Amino acid sequence: MAAGSNPVVSIVVTSFNYERFVGNAIASALAQSYAPLEVVVVDDGSTDRSRDIIAGFGDRIRRVFQANAGETAAAYAGFAAARGDIVIFLDSDDLLRPNAAAAVVAAWRPGLSALQWQMQPIDAEGRPFGEIFPRFPFARTPAGVRAEALSCGLYACPPTSGCAYARAFLSRLMPLPTDCFRHGPDGPINAVAPLYGDVETLARPLSFYRMHGRNMWAQSSLRPERFAEYIVVDQKRVAFFRRHAAAMGIDLPEDLHDRGLFHLQYRMASLKLRPQTHPVASDTVMRLLAKAWRAARHSPDMPASRVAVLVWLAALGLAPLPLAEYLVALRFVGAERPALVSATIRYASAHR
Numbered sequence: 001m002a003a004g005s006n007p008v009v010s011i012v013v014t015s016f017n018y019e020r021f022v023g024n025a026i027a028s029a030l031a032q033s034y035a036p037l038e039v040v041v042v043d044d045g046s047t048d049r050s051r052d053i054i055a056g057f058g059d060r061i062r063r064v065f066q067a068n069a070g071e072t073a074a075a076y077a078g079f080a081a082a083r084g085d086i087v088i089f090l091d092s093d094d095l096l097r098p099n100a101a102a103a104v105v106a107a108w109r110p111g112l113s114a115l116q117w118q119m120q121p122i123d124a125e126g127r128p129f130g131e132i133f134p135r136f137p138f139a140r141t142p143a144g145v146r147a148e149a150l151s152c153g154l155y156a157c158p159p160t161s162g163c164a165y166a167r168a169f170l171s172r173l174m175p176l177p178t179d180c181f182r183h184g185p186d187g188p189i190n191a192v193a194p195l196y197g198d199v200e201t202l203a204r205p206l207s208f209y210r211m212h213g214r215n216m217w218a219q220s221s222l223r224p225e226r227f228a229e230y231i232v233v234d235q236k237r238v239a240f241f242r243r244h245a246a247a248m249g250i251d252l253p254e255d256l257h258d259r260g261l262f263h264l265q266y267r268m269a270s271l272k273l274r275p276q277t278h279p280v281a282s283d284t285v286m287r288l289l290a291k292a293w294r295a296a297r298h299s300p301d302m303p304a305s306r307v308a309v310l311v312w313l314a315a316l317g318l319a320p321l322p323l324a325e326y327l328v329a330l331r332f333v334g335a336e337r338p339a340l341v342s343a344t345i346r347y348a349s350a351h352r
Helices: 022-030 050-055 071-080 101-107 142-150 168-175 186-196 226-247 261-273 285-298 303-319 320-334 339-352
Strands: 007-016 037-044 064-068 086-091 114-121 163-166 198-210
Touching: 007 022, 007 071, 007 101, 007 339, 022 037, 022 050, 022 086, 037 050, 037 071, 064 071, 064 198, 064 226, 064 339, 071 086, 086 101, 101 114, 101 198, 142 163, 142 186, 163 168, 163 186, 168 186, 186 198, 186 226, 186 285, 261 285, 261 303, 261 320, 285 303, 303 320
Parallel strands: 007 037, 007 086, 037 064, 114 198
Antiparallel strands: 086 163, 114 163
């Protein structure tokens, strides 16, 4: 990028069998108020009408049609076809606000590997609902992000459509190992971003996260079996982070994977709701509570938020199964929360 020039922003839309949503995602990318900008759309072997919809945008987009190889391979194909200095990966069921690219460029500076922002949940019909997420800890700084990553291998970050990346950073990282990360390329990319540069945070929503029942992370109704999947994904992310840190000569704590307070909530939920498939054999309720107590001491959250998490973990650990299911739903399924609980969570998040 030449000094004084406007950076080219590439929006890479990756899609597989999302004929219901992909057209809207592409339209939101094309509707950006910023220029210069390009839109690259990768269809990963869809068998529905997705390719006809994508082709309908003509030469306004650059399209890549490939055999099904998974989301991570699709993201790399889109990156290889893109030419931008800044790259945004947009899931085909999500949307960007019209000012997203402009806001990213306005906040961009040399030395950034990534820039992240908040997202607004919407339903399948595009109607907004729920709280803005992630609720970043207050005064979120690149130094704070790096410190949290080095402390526990994980930090508060949004999913794919809530991040922009420097091309130079992605060029050092890609292609990602698809044997470990066939889906969810944002996980390993976000994990190591603080090692390769600064991660800047914008505490305002620039995109919409669509919840429709097929999401990888968000739950519109309680699905207890998903927590084991979340744990395994986090384990792979931390292992990937550890390998890159080791290559840079950075020493990390041996118990890195036991230090993430949010991750420990997944483990308690999995242990209580599906102990027969829980992936961490050494976990017990008391051990998890002890790990959470230590993790809370180093968490960037405000004391009130840390206390609330510890109280929830203790209540969940002691609860019989029906009550445990209710407590987990209150925590992870926004649609099932009473208004008072939602208001309390919003207040606690605002004072992190």
